[in-house]
Amino acid sequence: MNAILKVQNLKKIYGRGCDDCLGTNPPYSKDNKCPTCGSIIACTDVNFDVYPGEILGIVGESGSGKSTVLSCLYFNQQATDGKIFYRGIEGGEKDLFNLNAQTRRQLQNIHFGIVYQNPHLGLNFNVSGEGNVAERLLVAGKRNFNTIQNSVHSLLERVALSPSRYKDFPKYYSGGMQQRVQIAKALISNPELILLDEPTGGLDVSVQAKILDLIRSISRELKVAMIMVSHDMQVIRLLCKRIIVMKHGRVVESGLTDRVIDDPKEAYTQTLVHSTIQ
Numbered sequence: 009m010n011a012i013l014k015v016q017n018l019k020k021i022y023g024r025g026c027d028d029c030l031g032t033n034p035p036y037s038k039d040n041k042c043p044t045c046g047s048i049i050a051c052t053d054v055n056f057d058v059y060p061g062e063i064l065g066i067v068g069e070s071g072s073g074k075s076t077v078l079s080c081l082y083f084n085q086q087a088t089d090g091k092i093f094y095r096g097i098e099g100g101e102k103d104l105f106n107l108n109a110q111t112r113r114q115l116q117n118i119h120f121g122i123v124y125q126n127p128h129l130g131l132n133f134n135v136s137g138e139g140n141v142a143e144r145l146l147v148a149g150k151r152n153f154n155t156i157q158n159s160v161h162s163l164l165e166r167v168a169l170s171p172s173r174y175k176d177f178p179k180y181y182s183g184g185m186q187q188r189v190q191i192a193k194a195l196i197s198n199p200e201l202i203l204l205d206e207p208t209g210g211l212d213v214s215v216q217a218k219i220l221d222l223i224r225s226i227s228r229e230l231k232v233a234m235i236m237v238s239h240d241m242q243v244i245r246l247l248c249k250r251i252i253v254m255k256h257g258r259v260v261e262s263g264l265t266d267r268v269i270d271d272p273k274e275a276y277t278q279t280l281v282h283s284t285i286q
């Protein structure tokens with residue numbers, strides 16, 4: 009398996025579903041609602057691979073299903089259907105949706121990292137910045153205090169959090185600092201894959217640029233693969249060589265970012281390109 013991760017026919021229905029939306033060809037609707045039962049078809053027929061060290065972009069308008077895809081990959085949501093294979097577990101032979109709870113936690117705590125737009129989802133606000141990063145090593149089974157502290161501090165230094173702020177609580181951090189700590193927390197276990205869900209969504213443009221720079225240099229330095237979700241084609245263009253474009257829960261286009269931007273096959277993709285680049 010050359011790819012790190014293979015996602016096959018991923019589907020997520022919010023609600024009970026019915027024969028129509030749970031079947032192989034769920035009905036299409038612009039508001040993502042199954043016309044028969046009213047359940048939300050948040051994503052369906054999503055297929056993609058992630059290769060070592062790459063940053064794969066997922067772009068699409070709000071409500072197109074991007075976060076749902078990441079939530080299913082990180083097991084925050086239970087996928088309705090589909091399979092995922094990951095190279096680091098049983099050589100990529102085992103469907104991750106069939107893992108026992110313990111192995112699933114290992115994936116979340118060690119192999120995969122995640123960074124959310126909303127820092128409240130990614131950080132424990134009752135624990136200091138350094139405590140947040142250390143926590144992930146503790147749940148991964150590390151016990152030696154000095155080793156933990158050294159790794160935490162060197163990573164916080166790498167993400168450029170000033171040492172005088174290590175012991176502060178996340179609520180006292182700026183938005184940019186909160187994202188830096190989330191990134192350090194994701195990285196501390198040496199994951200093979202990091203999932204980023206609009207990590208710069210709520211930030212000022214200048215702060216956003218610095219965080220995007222950090223993400224790009226970390227990806228080059230550490231060769232960690234990433235899936236970057238954004239509604240902003242400019243962000244995606246900066247970081248991702250390859251993208252998939254989602255609309256109403258479906259992948260409508262995929263390929264090299266330059267090709268998709270220069271020669272979008274879908275009118276929808278053209279709109280996304282023009283709404284953010286010009």
Ligand SMILES: Nc1ncnc2c1ncn2[C@@H]1O[C@H](COP(=O)(O)OP(=O)(O)O)[C@@H](O)[C@H]1O
Pocket residue numbers: 022039040048049050068069070071072073074075076077
């Ligand atoms: N927990 C949830 N329960 C019900 N519907 C949801 C939930 N999360 C998302 N949705 C719906 O699923 C669709 C896709 O949402 P989402 O994955 O958040 O898209 P995006 O991240 O692209 O904005 C939307 O119609 C959204 O309202």
Ligand SMILES: [Mg+2]
Pocket residue numbers: 074075076
């Ligand atoms: Mg989202």
Ligand SMILES: [Zn+2]
Pocket residue numbers: 025026027028029030042043044045046047
């Ligand atoms: Zn239905």
